[in-house]
Amino acid sequence: MLGIIIGVGAVVLMTGVGKSVEGVILGQIDFMGPQTMALFPGNEGPEGGNSSMRPDFDAITFSDTEALKTLTTVKYIAPVVFVPGNAVYGREETDPRIAGSTPEYYLNQNIEVTEGRFHDQKDEEASNSVVVIGSDIAEDLFFNQSAVGKRMELANKKFTVIGVLKPVGMVFFQNVDDRIIMPLSTAVAMTGRTYADMVSMQAVDDFDIAFEDVRALLRQRHGITVPEDGSTDNDDFLVRSAAQAEEILGTVSISLTVFITLIAGISLFVGGIGIMNIMLVSVTERTREIGLRKAIGAKRKDILLQILLESVFLTLIGGCIGIVLGIGLDFLISAAVNKVLSEYQFAISIGAIFLALAMATVTGIVFGVYPAKKASELSPIEALRYE
Amino acid sequence: MSSQNNPTNGFNGEDSPLIQTKNLYKSYFNEGLETKVLFDINLTINKGEFVAIMGPSGSGKSTLMHILGFLDNHTEGEYEFHGKAARTMDEDMLAKVRATRVSFVFQAFNLLPRASIYQNVMLPLIYHPIIPAEERDSRVNKAIESVDLTDRTNFLSNQLSGGQKQRVAIARALVTEPELIFADEPTGNLDSASGIQVMKVLQDLHDSGHTIILVTHEQSTAEHADRIIELFDGRITRDTEEFKTRWAVDEDKLMK
Secondary structure (H helix, E strand, O other), X not given: OHHHXXXXXXXXXXXXXXXXXXXXXXXXXXXXXXXXXXXXXXXXXXXXXXXXXXXXXXXXXXXXXXXXXXXXXEEEEEEEEEEOOOXXXXXXXXXXXXXXXXXXXXXXXXXXXXXXXXXXXXXXXXXXXXXXXXXXXXXXXXXXXOOOOOEEEEOOEEEEEXXXXXXXXXXXXXXXXXXXXXXXXXXXXXXXOOXXXXXXXXXXXXXXXXXXXXXXXXXXXXXXXXOOOOOOOOOOEEEEEHHHHHHHHHHHHHHHHHHHHHHHHHHHHHHHHHHHHHHHHHHXXXXXXXXXXXXXXXXXXXXXXXXXXXXXXXXXXXXXXXXXXXXXXXXXXXXXXXXXXXXXXXOOOHXXXXXXXXXHHHHHHHHHHHHHHHHHOOOHHHHHHOO | OOOOOOOOOOOOOOOOOOEEEEEEEEEEEEOOEEEEEEEEEEEEEOOOOEEEEEOOOOOOHHHHHHHHOOOXXXXXXXXXXXXXXXXXXXXXXXXXXXXXXXXXXXXXXXXXXXXXXXXXXXXXHHOOOOOOHHHHHHHHHHHHHHOOOHHHOOOEHHHOOHHHHHHHHHHHHHOOOOOEEEEEXXXXXXXXXXXXXXXXXXXXXXXXXXXXXXXXXXXXXHOOOOEEEEEEOOEEEEEHHHXXXXXXXXXXXXXX
C-alpha cells in the first residue's frame, strides 16, 4: 500500500513541479523571445575539454561585429563589453554588472524603461558619459527616488543616469536587474578594448538559418577549417540561443522525468507485491467464504472477478491517498519556492492524475491476478473444510 | 420449482429419478496413498423424498452428500442427476447446477459474519443465472419470513444465536427455490430446543414439496425423515426404502 502511495504521489508531485518549472522557463524564454541569440568568444572545445585551455577571449573583434551587420538573417547586432568596477552614489556603493553596448541591445533584449530613456546613437557618437540602470541599482543607490539626472560614479568616472529599466527578475537563474548599461563607445574608451565580450542579436526569421549564417561568416573571417565530422571543435566562438537553452532544459526535464518514472515504477512494483501479499492473506483467511460462494453456485470467473476488484479497490485507495499527498506536497513546495521566485506558480497536471490512477488500477490487476486465480481454483469442498 | 422456469436444463426431465448412483466409489489420494471412503453405493432418490443419511463419524456420509451435491467428484461408478451423468458436466455446468438446483445447510452455518441477514440470504441470487434482479428483493424477504426472522433482517449474522444462524442458512438455501436441499448435521452445533426448531422448519419444507437429504449421526434427528439410509465404513448397511420394497417382495412371495 505504501509503495502505491509513494509511486503515485511521486508521479503527481514531480509532474506538478515539472509543470511549474516549465512555466517559469517558458515565461523567461517568452520574455527574451526565442529569436534572441548570443555570440561568445572561445569554445568549450571537444567534449571533455576545458575552455581555459583555449583562451580565445579576444576572438570576436569589432570588425567581426561590423561584418555581421551585412547578414540579412540577423538583426539588432549589439556587441557588449563588460566594464569592471563599482558603482558609487554619495555614500552608497554597489557591485553591479556594467556593460557597454549599442542601442540595438535594448531592442534584442526586449527591455523597457520605467523612467527616462535609453541611450541613443547620438550618445554613442559622442561617447557620452550616460548610463541606463537596472531597477535593483535604482533601489540600492537612490532608494526609489527619481534617479534620472543624478550623477553617479562608475569605475571612478562620473556618469549621468538617463533611464531606469523595468524590473525583470531572474532570467535563466540570473538576476538581470543589477545591470548598468552605457554606450559601447564610452566603454571602449574606458577599457581600450578592440574585441567584444559577447554579441547579442536576434534572428530575423528562422533561427537555424541565422545560426548557420553567423557561424559560416565567422569561420570564413577567422580562417577556420571545419573538421571532417562537421563538429565545432576548431571554432573560436560559440553561438547560443534561448531556443537552445530551452532544448537543454527540456533534456534535463526529460531525464528528470525518466528518473521519477523509474522511482515510481519501482515503488509501484514493490507496492504491487505488497498488495499481492495482502490479497493472498485475504484469500487464505476467506477460504471458507470462497468455498461457500462456490457451493452456492459462484463460477470460477465470479471469484476471479471478485478478488481482482478487491485488489484494484485497494490499489485505487492507495492511489487516491498518493494523489492527495502528491498535490499537497506540490502545493507546499510551490508556496516555498514562490517566495524566492515569484514566477514559480503552483501547477498540477490533470493528465498525471489520470495516469496515476491508471497505474494504480493496472498494478491492482497485475498483482491481483495470482491471488484471484488461486482463489478461483479452490475446490469448494476443500475450501469449506478449511480451518 | 426452478426446474420449470429453467428452459436450458439439459436434463432428461421428470422420467428419470432425481438422484441415481450405480456402483459409486470414492477414494481420496494423499501423497500417492489411496484411502477408500465409499464402496459400491447404489441409491435412487426421487423427487419429494425426505431422506436421512445416517452413520457414525467416518462412515462416509458427508462425503456421499458432497458428491450428491456436486461439491466433490466420485472416483468410480456413475452418479446421474435427472439422468445426466455428473462426470459429463464441466466446471461451469457444475456451478450452474449448484446455483439453480441444489442448496446446502451446513453444520457450521457458513454465513458471512460481517454481512447482514438480508445480504447473506441475497448471496445465492447474485450467482443465479436466471432469477432477474428485480425479483431478488421479494424473494429474499419471503425466504427470511419463512424462517420467521423478518424482525432481524438487518442484523449482522454474528449478532445472532446458533439457532437463528441456522435458520438464516436455511433461508439462504431456500431463496433460489432449489429442487433439492442438503442439510449436513444442521442441528449438530445447536442446543436441543434450537435443534427442534430447525428440524421443524425442514419438516415444513418437506411438507410443502421440497426434496430434502439430511445427514446426521443422531437417530432422533434421522427419525424426522421418511427414509433412513445407514452408512457404515463407506457401505450402505440399511436403507428403509429397500427394506420396504424387499418386504413387499417377500409379501408377494408369501401370497403365492
